[in-house]
Amino acid sequence: MKKLVMIGNGMAGIRTIEEILKLAPEQFKITIFGKEPYPNYNRIKLSNILQGDTSFEEIIMNPLDWYQENHIQLYTGEAVTTIDVEAKHVISDQGRVVEFDELIIATGSKSFILPIPGADKHGVTGFRDIQDCEMMIKSSENDKKAVVIGGGLLGLEAARGLLNLGMQVDVVHLMPDLMERQLDSIASSMLKAELESQGMNFLMEKETVEILGDERVTGLRFKDGSEIEAGLVVMAIGIKSNVKIAKNSGIYVNRGIVVNDFMETSIPHIYAVGECAEHREIVYGLVAPLYEQGKVLAHKICGLPVDPYKGSVTGTQLKVAGIDLYSAGEIVEDSSTKAIKVQNEFDGVYKKILIRDQNIVGVVLYGDTKDSTKLFRMLTKKEDVSGMTSVSLLQSETGEGGSGDVASMPNDELVCGCNGVTKGEIVEAIHKQGLTTLDQVSHCTNAGRSCGRCKPLVSQILAHTLGDQFDAAAAAKTSICGCTTLSREEVVAEIKAKSLTTVKEVMNVLGWNNEEGCTKCRPAINYYLGMIYKDEYKDDRDSRLVNEKIHANIQKDGTYSVVPRMYGGVTTAADLKKIAEVADKYDVPLVKLTGGQRIALFGVKKEDLPNVWADLDMPSGYAYGKTLRTVKTCVGAQFCRYGTQDSMALGIALEKKFERLDTPHKVKMGVSACPRNCSEAGIKDIGFVGIDGGWEIYVGGNGGVDLRPADLLYTVKTEEEVMEITGAYLQYYRETANYLERTSKWLERKGLDHVKEVLANAETRKALNERMDETLKKYNDPWTEAIQNEEIKDQYYAKHTIKVGE
Amino acid sequence: MLQTITRIPVAHYSNLKQRTGYSIKIADKEIALFKVTNGSVYALENHSPHPKGGVLSEGLVSGDYVYCPVYDWKISLIDGLVQAPDKGKVQTYIVEVEDDIIFIKI
Ligand SMILES: Cc1cc2nc3c(=O)[nH]c(=O)nc-3n(C[C@H](O)[C@H](O)[C@H](O)COP(=O)(O)OP(=O)(O)OC[C@H]3O[C@@H](n4cnc5c(N)ncnc54)[C@H](O)[C@@H]3O)c2cc1C
Ligand code: SF4
Ligand code: FES
Numbered sequence: 001m002k003k004l005v006m007i008g009n010g011m012a013g014i015r016t017i018e019e020i021l022k023l024a025p026e027q028f029k030i031t032i033f034g035k036e037p038y039p040n041y042n043r044i045k046l047s048n049i050l051q052g053d054t055s056f057e058e059i060i061m062n063p064l065d066w067y068q069e070n071h072i073q074l075y076t077g078e079a080v081t082t083i084d085v086e087a088k089h090v091i092s093d094q095g096r097v098v099e100f101d102e103l104i105i106a107t108g109s110k111s112f113i114l115p116i117p118g119a120d121k122h123g124v125t126g127f128r129d130i131q132d133c134e135m136m137i138k139s140s141e142n143d144k145k146a147v148v149i150g151g152g153l154l155g156l157e158a159a160r161g162l163l164n165l166g167m168q169v170d171v172v173h174l175m176p177d178l179m180e181r182q183l184d185s186i187a188s189s190m191l192k193a194e195l196e197s198q199g200m201n202f203l204m205e206k207e208t209v210e211i212l213g214d215e216r217v218t219g220l221r222f223k224d225g226s227e228i229e230a231g232l233v234v235m236a237i238g239i240k241s242n243v244k245i246a247k248n249s250g251i252y253v254n255r256g257i258v259v260n261d262f263m264e265t266s267i268p269h270i271y272a273v274g275e276c277a278e279h280r281e282i283v284y285g286l287v288a289p290l291y292e293q294g295k296v297l298a299h300k301i302c303g304l305p306v307d308p309y310k311g312s313v314t315g316t317q318l319k320v321a322g323i324d325l326y327s328a329g330e331i332v333e334d335s336s337t338k339a340i341k342v343q344n345e346f347d348g349v350y351k352k353i354l355i356r357d358q359n360i361v362g363v364v365l366y367g368d369t370k371d372s373t374k375l376f377r378m379l380t381k382k383e384d385v386s387g388m389t390s391v392s393l394l395q396s397e398t399g400e401g402g403s404g405d406v407a408s409m410p411n412d413e414l415v416c417g418c419n420g421v422t423k424g425e426i427v428e429a430i431h432k433q434g435l436t437t438l439d440q441v442s443h444c445t446n447a448g449r450s451c452g453r454c455k456p457l458v459s460q461i462l463a464h465t466l467g468d469q470f471d472a473a474a475a476a477k478t479s480i481c482g483c484t485t486l487s488r489e490e491v492v493a494e495i496k497a498k499s500l501t502t503v504k505e506v507m508n509v510l511g512w513n514n515e516e517g518c519t520k521c522r523p524a525i526n527y528y529l530g531m532i533y534k535d536e537y538k539d540d541r542d543s544r545l546v547n548e549k550i551h552a553n554i555q556k557d558g559t560y561s562v563v564p565r566m567y568g569g570v571t572t573a574a575d576l577k578k579i580a581e582v583a584d585k586y587d588v589p590l591v592k593l594t595g596g597q598r599i600a601l602f603g604v605k606k607e608d609l610p611n612v613w614a615d616l617d618m619p620s621g622y623a624y625g626k627t628l629r630t631v632k633t634c635v636g637a638q639f640c641r642y643g644t645q646d647s648m649a650l651g652i653a654l655e656k657k658f659e660r661l662d663t664p665h666k667v668k669m670g671v672s673a674c675p676r677n678c679s680e681a682g683i684k685d686i687g688f689v690g691i692d693g694g695w696e697i698y699v700g701g702n703g704g705v706d707l708r709p710a711d712l713l714y715t716v717k718t719e720e721e722v723m724e725i726t727g728a729y730l731q732y733y734r735e736t737a738n739y740l741e742r743t744s745k746w747l748e749r750k751g752l753d754h755v756k757e758v759l760a761n762a763e764t765r766k767a768l769n770e771r772m773d774e775t776l777k778k779y780n781d782p783w784t785e786a787i788q789n790e791e792i793k794d795q796y797y798a799k800h801t802i803k804v805g806e
Numbered sequence: 807m808l809q810t811i812t813r814i815p816v817a818h819y820s821n822l823k824q825r826t827g828y829s830i831k832i833a834d835k836e837i838a839l840f841k842v843t844n845g846s847v848y849a850l851e852n853h854s855p856h857p858k859g860g861v862l863s864e865g866l867v868s869g870d871y872v873y874c875p876v877y878d879w880k881i882s883l884i885d886g887l888v889q890a891p892d893k894g895k896v897q898t899y900i901v902e903v904e905d906d907i908i909f910i911k912i
Contacts, residue, residue, distance in 0.1 A: 024857075025856075025857060026857040026858055027857075429890075432890060433889075433890060444890075514868065514869065515843075515868075515869055516825070516843060516867070516868035516869045517868055518866075518868055518873065518880075519866050519873040519878055522866060522868070542825050542826060542866070542867075543866070545866060545875065546864040546865070546866075546875035546876075549864070550864065554860075554864065554875060554876060556858055556859070556860065556876060557859075558859075558860060558861045606829075795823055795826060799829060799831065800816070800817065800828060800829070800830045800831070
């Protein structure tokens, strides 16, 4: 596999990777370096965070799971410092060296900080990343007086945020008009009046020459000698591409890293994309063009044909509540343009369209931006407008708004500017894939995944396309999968209320739009039914995915692995002999110790499975299941000089009691006999640590994708108490977690205190344990079952070979 | 190139369970046979077009689709087409049922 390295873990870069994964999922071994300590997040939404509309968690676009699922090696909080173009490797600030066949530079940009005395004082910041945001939020707790330098998009969004944080805000601007690069003076003055009424104070045509204060900022001095006070200064005067590493390695750099129409830099196999790249002398600062670049680059890197990137026209919007403005293309009239203008001072509406040679070349809308998508389409498509009247250009065709607009919207009209998604693409996805929620549409088409301003329109299209089937409340929530609009809670409630007893019945009665479900809902429903009806429910084997259906782990070549139980990681000479003989007899290609203290046989053919199991004559280790996997134990008091408890005995007892139990996701346990914790119980779903005179019970640990240390739940004295608490805890998890939610995530969602509170009640604990015990009654060893049952053998394990000619 | 089409009996219709895949080897070809809820029988090459491959016969069957067990691609049993957002096509074979015997044309 070729090695692809990317420097920068931001919006443009990750979109490029997403495109590459779509085109050629297995072509590259991908490594990404990100200087910030987070996975890719939606930088655009920092404005919304500051304005208090959303939280940091909600703006993560690609959670760590995503990187893991796509086998991407991600190093966060680690910056690349050197690109060695000869040796074809990069070196990070941690000294890590990673080789590449192809390299993408996607380092974005940083806030431009005025080179004036005092700019390095505490309390002066740019507005670029989560850290800047956190700093501003923190400042607002102590200081009440903020100054924003720069009256452009970013500056105004920052200023609005600081107002919301309860600060007094002065906006300092060098020019006579706000947002002069996007608005003409009429629109600009309307904007200024509106923002003033929201409480912003403007100091126009002021040039800052010095930042005052000792260590911390106390104020600003302007060129005209005047001064103002400030406890926080936000510089939002522009951005500067991050080009240093490229420049130092000999890559040609101008304002940005110079690229051609295929995003190639001056050095072969090295590409640049995003705000760090300069294409045809333009460095873009909005995501829409960057995503276009990403698409072209992805094709190029995968060796697929693609049209060259020829540059983009961009449209701008301001994300401040109560303000509706839009601009695209040229702003100011010249001798070759003709303008159509509408100004309605009473309603606060202003519209201007610039036309050159029958084509729209510029749009400025203030107060009413309903026509923005239509006009932007005409602008980018260079539609001939000579036959249209100014009224038809400037009036939405169906006055009243609502879905009428959506109905008359042509299919090629852009709905999501950020991601370049048209109405036609959305409608097609809805029809073809049976989508019913906004979430699903965003997921399938990318529409709405950036600034989010198109979401209302996407919703309208969804409503219009689905007609009567549209259910507004349902469309906004997260359903268990695309086959239904019901959430997990609703499905469980309906199963109970309507006494639904089979997977098929659930899908039927609850009106699944995909009659026989999918790989997401069927295993989930099967689990919920088993959880609700305990030992009365007959498992629906065909609603399980391959591993749980076959009771072995499928490998990528279609063979399986077999892992027999070894309670507490303790085995015997006799068992080891059996395993060795089986490995010999069936030519098992790989025999390996697993992380859970047992032995795995890899590469067993499906048709051999029943015989392998029969020869082993050991119970299934369920290494493939959403169930209790292993209980890892240390050797403990029986042999270890530090041991205070019998960890092996407790481990074996736990494993014997809870083996085979269906759980929402896999569950691992560990038992150590002293705090040295040789069984790593601190990163298990449930971990037990022996102390003098008792056991500590830890929960919510995870050693996998979401590394998480466990929290102490209880300290108990006896093994009986251990069993009682464990049973109640596990059952509470079984009853309240979403299918495929690990205990670590579940515990964070529910809160440790909440769980403690539930388990504190002896009655509740007793009831939970009773339901657990009833459930545990139903399980039999699946391997023995398969060996003894001809029907199962034939249906799931037989291989039918037919010779031609017989 | 000259192609010969052979009609090969592969199974008894009544022996097949609905919504279950069977893997059948005919000469050197591995074929996945599916009987779906409405009783129709389909035959496809038992190999996912995903670059990493994988068998289809173990996949979960829903309506006229099978989900590839390893990478969860959704594949139409009727024409072998991989459903969006993924792309690709699996070879399909003509199936005929006569008196409880299923024939595949190869
Ligand atoms: C507050 C705010 C509001 C915005 N609003 C909008 C909007 O409404 N609409 C719109 O279209 N756009 C908006 N933008 C712009 C948009 O966010 C950017 O255009 C986009 O994020 C650029 O993507 P990128 O990948 O080029 O850079 P980034 O997203 O900045 O990603 C680059 C990443 O590379 C990392 N990096 C840099 N150097 C190194 C190194 N040497 N090693 C490792 N990592 C490195 C950086 O830390 C950063 O995380 C806004 C931006 C901000 C800050
Ligand atoms: S955890 Fe303690 S008792 Fe167990 S093996 Fe390690 S040192 Fe010994
Ligand atoms: S327009 Fe920004 S996300 Fe759709």
